[in-house]
Amino acid sequence: MINFRRSAAVLLGLLATTALTGPVPAAADEEQAAEPPRVELVLDVSGSMRAADIDGRSRISVAQQAFNDVVDALPEETQLGIRVLGATYKGKDKKVGCQDTQQIVPVGPVDRTAAKAAVATLRPTGFTPVGLALRSAAQDLGTGTTTRRIVLITDGEDTCAPPDPCQVARELAAQGTSLVVDTLGLAPDEKVRRQLLCIAGATGGTYTAAQSADELTGRIKQLVERAGDTHTRAPTVVGGTDACESAPLLAPGVYADRESFSEHRYYRVPVRPGQELRASVSMALDRPVNRDYGVLLRATAADGRELVRGADAGSGRADVLSAGLRWSASADDEASADDETTADDKDAAGTSPSPAVEPTTVCLVVSNSFAARPGTAATPGMPVELTIDVVAAAGTPDGPDLGRGWVLLALLTMAGLLTGLVAGLLTRWWVATWREN
Numbered sequence: 097m098i099n100f101r102r103s104a105a106v107l108l109g110l111l112a113t114t115a116l117t118g119p120v121p122a123a124a125d126e127e128q129a130a131e132p133p134r135v136e137l138v139l140d141v142s143g144s145m146r147a148a149d150i151d152g153r154s155r156i157s158v159a160q161q162a163f164n165d166v167v168d169a170l171p172e173e174t175q176l177g178i179r180v181l182g183a184t185y186k187g188k189d190k191k192v193g194c195q196d197t198q199q200i201v202p203v204g205p206v207d208r209t210a211a212k213a214a215v216a217t218l219r220p221t222g223f224t225p226v227g228l229a230l231r232s233a234a235q236d237l238g239t240g241t242t243t244r245r246i247v248l249i250t251d252g253e254d255t256c257a258p259p260d261p262c263q264v265a266r267e268l269a270a271q272g273t274s275l276v277v278d279t280l281g282l283a284p285d286e287k288v289r290r291q292l293l294c295i296a297g298a299t300g301g302t303y304t305a306a307q308s309a310d311e312l313t314g315r316i317k318q319l320v321e322r323a324g325d326t327h328t329r330a331p332t333v334v335g336g337t338d339a340c341e342s343a344p345l346l347a348p349g350v351y352a353d354r355e356s357f358s359e360h361r362y363y364r365v366p367v368r369p370g371q372e373l374r375a376s377v378s379m380a381l382d383r384p385v386n387r388d389y390g391v392l393l394r395a396t397a398a399d400g401r402e403l404v405r406g407a408d409a410g411s412g413r414a415d416v417l418s419a420g421l422r423w424s425a426s427a428d429d430e431a432s433a434d435d436e437t438t439a440d441d442k443d444a445a446g447t448s449p450s451p452a453v454e455p456t457t458v459c460l461v462v463s464n465s466f467a468a469r470p471g472t473a474a475t476p477g478m479p480v481e482l483t484i485d486v487v488a489a490a491g492t493p494d495g496p497d498l499g500r501g502w503v504l505l506a507l508l509t510m511a512g513l514l515t516g517l518v519a520g521l522l523t524r525w526w527v528a529t530w531r532e533n
Contacts, residue, residue, distance in 0.1 A: 140250035142182030177203030193223035194256030336361030354477030376420035
């Protein structure tokens with residue numbers, strides 16, 4: 097009976113708290129599965145990789161050297177796989193050649209000797225089924241709660257569509273599988289560049305043109321290391337709205353969204369008296385845009401009043417733009433909140449507890465001034481990562497209080513009179529002394 101009464105009391109307390117504080121904010125995923133970083137390198141081994149135009153060497157030999165260097169430097173905890181396309185079929189039957197993709201190293205702890213031996217035997221051969229290879233690579237990496245990465249290295253556009261590789265990338269992104277595709281282009285071809293940008297943009301990845309062996313090796317290493325940095329912090333996907341009233345209510349955490357060119361997206365965060373909101377936003381430049389652009393993050397009240405803003409801009413040299421802000425209630429608001437007697441104090445005094453203090457709903461507005469270059473796809477939107485934290489407000493040191501209103505005016509008047517009197521006496525003394533001398 098005692099346990100039943102305690103359970104009932106707890107239930108009633110929870111119901112009362114919910115009624116007082118309103119709906120619970122959507123929380124970012126706090127618990128991540130203890131799984132290692134998972135990356136798959138997808139290498140184009142089609143016939144065009146025989147071209148010897150990178151540092152006087154063939155494209156395939158440069159790629160093989162880069163793979164060897166990456167395997168040697170691979171972090172122990174990273175699970176790596178390697179998939180190839182166009183590596184085995186030497187015939188001209190397109191239907192058969194467009195199925196030519198194999199996983200030569202399974203995703204898992206890497207046997208460095210076996211992996212380098214498998215890469216060393218590759219010879220440029222057939223077609224370029226990029227879309228099929230991407231779809232197969234996603235299956236190789238499997239599902240999970242953490243971010244997984246595909247690094248696609250190719251020198252040509254897909255010659256086997258359908259499936260179109262851009263459409264495959266959009267399908268993978270729409271599945272919400274926390275999968276990022278980074279692309280590396282080995283040929284200065286505009287059609288290839290546009291296709292690789294489309295693939296990367298659809299999944300929140302990056303595109304890089306590698307024109308030397310050092311560039312290719314360095315970029316692959318960077319992407320593999322990035323997988324280790326980001327896989328445990330897969331953001332929670334959230335959809336901002338075009339108005340504060342309908343915006344999602346968010347708790348502290350990391351969130352991912354997409355924003356169209358020159359768009360404003362709204363999110364809401366509850367902030368209680370004595371708390372400080374800290375927020376930042378990062379937007380990836382995953383496609384060509386005009387050089388004059390910027391990202392703006394604002395905090396506004398529910399009625400539209402701007403509370404604080406943080407802006408940043410770029411000049412075309414960065415692939416990510418970020419902005420951040422901090423906001424807490426004014427000193428008067430915090431003082432009035434501190435003056436209120438807590439429920440525990442009133443209970444101790446034998447009086448009824450007061451209602452819980454309602455949090456202030458702060459609207460976060462993410463805006464951008466991006467403009468697409470001619471021929472650049474506007475959809476899907478630019479990848480956005482929003483980080484939110486609510487902490488105890490950091491008080492600022494108090495300065496000397498000189499008073500307010502008429503008291504301050506009287507104080508300043510007296511200070512002026514005394515200063516004038518002292519200055520006059522000193523001047524009179526100095527003149528008298530100068531005349532005597």
